[in-house]
Amino acid sequence: MTVCAIEAAAEDRAEDDVVGSSGFTISADGAYAARLAGDGEALFPERWTLDGPEPYAVPLPLGQPEERDAEVLPFVDGRVLIRRRVAGRHAFSLLYPTGPQTGELSLGGIESAELTMLPPSPDGVSAYALTPGHASTGVWLVAGGSFGPEHVAEVPGRCSGGVWLDGTGRMLSLDQQLDGGPVKAVAVDLERGGEVSPLLQITEDSDDRLLLADLDSGLLLVRSNAPGHDRLGWGVLGSLLPVRFPDCLRLADCAVTPFAVQPGQVLMPENCAVALRIDGAAGSWLGVWRPSGRRLHQLPAPEGWLAGAGLWSREGVLRLPYATSAAPCGVALVDGPEDVCAPNVITQPSQVACKPVPLQQAPLTGRTSPG
Template sequence: MTVCAIEPSANPGNGGPPRAGCTITAKGAYAARLALSGDSWYPERWTLDGPEPYAVPLPGHQPEEPGTEVQPMDDGRVLVHRVAAGRHVFALLYPTEPGTGELPLGAVECAADSAGLRLLPPVPGGERAYALAVGPRTTVLWQVAGGAFGPERVAEIPGRCSGGVWLDRTGRILAVDRETGGRTKAVVVDLERDGEVSPLLQIAADSDDRILLADPDSGLVLLRSDAPSPGQDRLGWGVLGSMLPVRFPECLRLPDCVVTPFAIQPGQALTPERCAVALRVDGAFGSWVGVWRPAERQVRHLPAPEGWLTGAGLWTADGELRLPCSTPRLPCGVARLTAPDASGVRAEAARDASGGRAEASGGRAEAAWDAEESAPGEPGEPGGTDTATPAPRRPVPLQQAPLARLVTK
């Protein structure tokens, strides 16, 4: 399962997508969020890999601040990141009888002129957790969970870094967006080589190139760049290890909307153009879901299920999109959508009398969605077989293709 990278900024103008409603582990077994009870916030863990989803509240000794970060671990514990008196304090929460157990992990102190510290998306494997501390000229990568002696300083990266996308299944290769000299370029950080930094996205010398999402199985990456339209960010896609150019489909340009990819369908080895991509679309009238494949010329726009924890979701390898939802009637539910394949087959979804809203069924929300058919475009990569095992891939910089070869279909 592939899930989204999360950027903490809620301002799309700085290149970062809005904050997601919850965080899901790389394997999709657990999710975590801050829930509200009256005027008090508390962490809540969701279990997603059982017969039905269910939530476990994890209130501490006192209510959490609204800006507290929470992240699920693969063993079912929840990492919590609190800020107190300028110190960033980390702990692991777990359910006990009665109450909530808490294992303190230690704290990180940031310099007064720093931009703070934030958690990176869940690491594949789920045993470790990392955070970025951004300073005026450098960024420090910290391992804040899974170490032997509390938070450990892993690497210092020149420049101001944002974003954060894992490019492999082992949690070794991290891509971040680094700002230096007034320009932002995505770079790769190798955690097994003492934080060695190498280029990843350099589409044009004077462009801002950010990586948003990646799938290790197919190598598909989603990015945002102003290279094709200076001063205007465009969504594009490329393939790690490929010599084909980065492409910026016209269908991903939606006037007056912010489009943020948040999940890629995994398991499509050697066929990145067939991967379904889930998009969060934010417009003047709210947020909704888009589904797109690189092989298609259109985005399928779908109403968001009732209570969607906006921006959160995951794909299964067989093409089911799962969106966590919470309503007063169904506090913990999952809306499910079977994505159409690349040949334009109509999406299959359950229908009910609610006219497009999610209906509860034994703790599960079944989405009553439908998608219009659209003719597929030409694939952007040569095809392959779904059953082939991909060779180990080290990220190859996506700057070899000149802009003259960009396509916008």
């Protein structure tokens, strides 16, 4: 699954902040999650089941402990993908419980100096990764194909981020940088060999990154330095209105990172509740906000919160996973905010009167060649 709005005092943390930075990843349908659990060097994959009456965890240990830089990603069928670095090679396997043991199916590997896993694909059974280089970035289907990892696209420039733009795993947003220029969010069509089209450009010279996209409402959360320094803003997919940068999301000496958007608000992006991780000198805590309100609600995080992880129900209840010695697998419930809607919030001008490029104006043909 880049991702935060950062004030000047915390700018050096911008490139390191990612959604789900706790290493806790939730499947596309919200039914499962996975993380590396354990103490010290005795680490093992652990799968959480979230769609039952109570959450529970299933350990998936193998013959030896995992390295701390291993990554895990759950599928909707309960299997867990693990990426391991082995002598400069990135190896992938599928893990699953088999009675008291853990089954493992090797999928092969990729030789690359760098590799970044993308958020779970919306189809629930595929996983993708980026191999960024100086001149271009490879997009790999690392699970869900026919013959192990498959190279599916080569996108010009150095790309990062990764936000899915549809429900099938075809359209992907990446943050693209060409020849040392500004970073711009672009749409990549994986069914057309990686054809690229513009997605977000607030000003010609600004760095404009897409952080999250909600497919039901069209709500977009972006990070841009168009206002003069990095700010968190919001817009609507396909809208002609400019991106807005609410003052309430600007916190001195803190990093504000959105990690979950309330689904089910069809055609009502301003009503979506957004969950944000706030990092400051005092630690990490929770922020909850709606575009229709003018207030960021700051709340204490539950003890043991796997910071940056969580998901909304359609009814507006935020579910935050946590793990403590007394409760190694728990989910805390937080109700969405009750805001008084700001008048004319949808038509207020932003601080930067420039428009994003709507996705609907980027047709599936006539795009930049991937090569």
